[in-house]
Amino acid sequence: MAIKGLEIRDISATRYAALGISKVPRMTKLIDLSTCIGCKACEVACMEWNDLPMDETYRAAGGYQTIPDLAHNFWNLIKFNEVDNGNGLLWTMAKHQCMHCENPGCLRACPAPGAIVQYTNGIVDFVQENCIGCQFCVTGCPFNVPRISPKNQKVYKCTLCSDRVAAGLEPACIKACPTGCLQFGTKEQLLEYGRHRVRELRSRGFKDAAIYDPPGVMGTHVIYVVPYGNHPEVYGLPADPRIPALVSLWKGPLKTIGSTIMLGGVTAALLHYLTYGPMEVKPDTDVKKQR
Amino acid sequence: MDQLKQTTTQPRPYNGHKDIERFSLRERLVHWTVAVSFVYLMLSGLALYFPRLYWIASLLGGGTTIRVWHPYVGAVFFITFTIMFYPWKRCMLLYPEDWEWLRNIWSYITHRGKTLPEIGRFDPGQKIFFWLMASAGVLLFVSGIPLWFPEKFSWNVRLVSIFTHEVASTAAIAGIITHIYMGTIGVPGSLSAMTRGKVTQEWAKTHHARWYRRLKEKGII
Ligand code: HEM
Ligand code: SF4
Numbered sequence: 001m002a003i004k005g006l007e008i009r010d011i012s013a014t015r016y017a018a019l020g021i022s023k024v025p026r027m028t029k030l031i032d033l034s035t036c037i038g039c040k041a042c043e044v045a046c047m048e049w050n051d052l053p054m055d056e057t058y059r060a061a062g063g064y065q066t067i068p069d070l071a072h073n074f075w076n077l078i079k080f081n082e083v084d085n086g087n088g089l090l091w092t093m094a095k096h097q098c099m100h101c102e103n104p105g106c107l108r109a110c111p112a113p114g115a116i117v118q119y120t121n122g123i124v125d126f127v128q129e130n131c132i133g134c135q136f137c138v139t140g141c142p143f144n145v146p147r148i149s150p151k152n153q154k155v156y157k158c159t160l161c162s163d164r165v166a167a168g169l170e171p172a173c174i175k176a177c178p179t180g181c182l183q184f185g186t187k188e189q190l191l192e193y194g195r196h197r198v199r200e201l202r203s204r205g206f207k208d209a210a211i212y213d214p215p216g217v218m219g220t221h222v223i224y225v226v227p228y229g230n231h232p233e234v235y236g237l238p239a240d241p242r243i244p245a246l247v248s249l250w251k252g253p254l255k256t257i258g259s260t261i262m263l264g265g266v267t268a269a270l271l272h273y274l275t276y277g278p279m280e281v282k283p284d285t286d287v288k289k290q291r
Numbered sequence: 292m293d294q295l296k297q298t299t300t301q302p303r304p305y306n307g308h309k310d311i312e313r314f315s316l317r318e319r320l321v322h323w324t325v326a327v328s329f330v331y332l333m334l335s336g337l338a339l340y341f342p343r344l345y346w347i348a349s350l351l352g353g354g355t356t357i358r359v360w361h362p363y364v365g366a367v368f369f370i371t372f373t374i375m376f377y378p379w380k381r382c383m384l385l386y387p388e389d390w391e392w393l394r395n396i397w398s399y400i401t402h403r404g405k406t407l408p409e410i411g412r413f414d415p416g417q418k419i420f421f422w423l424m425a426s427a428g429v430l431l432f433v434s435g436i437p438l439w440f441p442e443k444f445s446w447n448v449r450l451v452s453i454f455t456h457e458v459a460s461t462a463a464i465a466g467i468i469t470h471i472y473m474g475t476i477g478v479p480g481s482l483s484a485m486t487r488g489k490v491t492q493e494w495a496k497t498h499h500a501r502w503y504r505r506l507k508e509k510g511i512i
Pocket of ligand 2 (some may be wrong): 060106111113116131132133134135136137155215
């Protein structure tokens with residue numbers, strides 16, 4: 001156990017991860033998309049707490065959004081979207097960051113032992129010292145979140161402020177949110193609160209309001225209350241995120257088949273040597289006759 | 292004494308019989324560049340593929356080091372394999388008698404049963420190995436590029452590449468296990484073909500009778 005409060009539950013490319021023994025609640029962030037006003041206080045708080053000032057000037061795209069997409073040093077982005085939802089234009093704003101999946105695709109795909117860890121409290125964290133920079137995690141992630149740093153070729157993303165959480169504090173973004181749209185607590189508490197918000201929204205006419213806690217990755221530790229719950233895409237959230245089938249195949253059955261073929265090949269060669277023996281050169285009768 | 296000589300595993304030339312040149316210096320240099328780069332690619336690749344074998348990464352300088360070097364060595368492998376490919380591709384074509392040989396491969400493996408058709412410069416097993424490595428090489432190279440620069444490729448391309456890279460490398464490694472076995476202990480006398488460049492006349496007659504006869508006819512030996 002490295003840090004008290006951050007006991008480990010799962011480690012990339014490691015078979016027998018030491019499961020922590022203390023009883024730690026599963027922590028979760030809730031984002032209520034019906035009360036987000038797009039003020040970007042969370043973006044600033046994230047940059048500030050993590051000491052990640054902007055180091056690049058982006059060409060202005062002419063919009064509200066700070067930068068076009070998440071970056072290695074920008075882990076929390078409000079994405080603004082204009083969509084036609086059938087009865088008029090909808091202007092959406094939604095906070096994007098690592099979802100801290102219960103079954104993290106990045107961790108499954110990572111080949112470097114200890115580069116990605118999942119704590120017992122549910123946070124998925126990157127350990128840059130062990131990262132080799134292959135970016136398999138980017139391919140394994142159904143939400144397209146991790147980003148390689150051009151400075152050191154290591155991968156970064158939102159830590160859910162694991163350092164603050166370990167010390168009993170809420171993440172920086174939560175602390176900064178002025179509307180209460182961001183909440184932090186245990187998963188049970190927040191699901192309860194989310195259901196309450198969904199009921200309220202439905203009574204106000206958002207009949208499709210729902211909680212976004214995608215089952216394809218066994219749920220996430222960042223959940224949303226979505227007014228148009230039947231269309232999370234209008235907020236830029238994937239409708240049915242799951243670990244890509246090719247990643248599961250690659251890290252699962254193909255590995256077994258591959259090791260069987262390789263070990264089988266070596267064994268077959270050795271057995272051939274021991275049973276039938278090598279292909280000996282035949283004595284040359286012509287040569288003998290000549291002598 | 293003669294009897295002893297005949298069964299010894301390292302055939303030596305009979306007195307008065309010169310060894311035959313099998314691979315030119317150029318062929319050998321190319322082969323060993325291909326071989327060394329392939330072995331590096333295999334070891335570093337296995338370290339990244341099987342967490343159980345990650346310790347190989349430490350032997351090769353650590354995970355980040357192999358992540359950086361693997362693609363460059365891959366480029367060396369691909370280029371040198373291409374240099375090896377063109378001069379050999381014609382002698383590697385499979386003919387009807389090769390298929391006949393392959394149908395009876397079990398007799399070859401067990402050294403008993405049918406007498407097999409005479410073999411030219413390369414036997415059908417070697418030919419298949421050549422084409423296996425050529426096609427795996429192309430697949431590995433093509434699928435390796437998105438793994439080298441993942442930022443430049445779409446999600447789907449990266450997914451298909453990882454998958455292809457892995458299937459092709461498994462096939463190539465299966466091939467190389469057989470090849471290394473046959474090239475070292477499996478067929479005594481063949482390693483010298485790739486080291487000194489020469490084989491004994493008996494070796495040539497035993498394993499590549501048609502090739503041997505052709506050289507005789509041409510008066511090369
Ligand atoms: C590192 C271990 C290796 C050893 C000990 C080895 C040994 C040999 C030997 C002794 C031969 C001559 C066979 C003969 O005279 O008929 C040969 C030929 C050849 N080698 Fe290798 N080799 C190795 C790796 C490789 C690799 C990695 C490749 C290609 C990817 C390769 C491709 C070939 C080809 C195409 C031939 C000619 C056809 C054949 O013999 O199959 N070798 N090798
Ligand atoms: S980039 Fe780093 S964290 Fe991501 S898969 Fe590769 S080694 Fe793991």
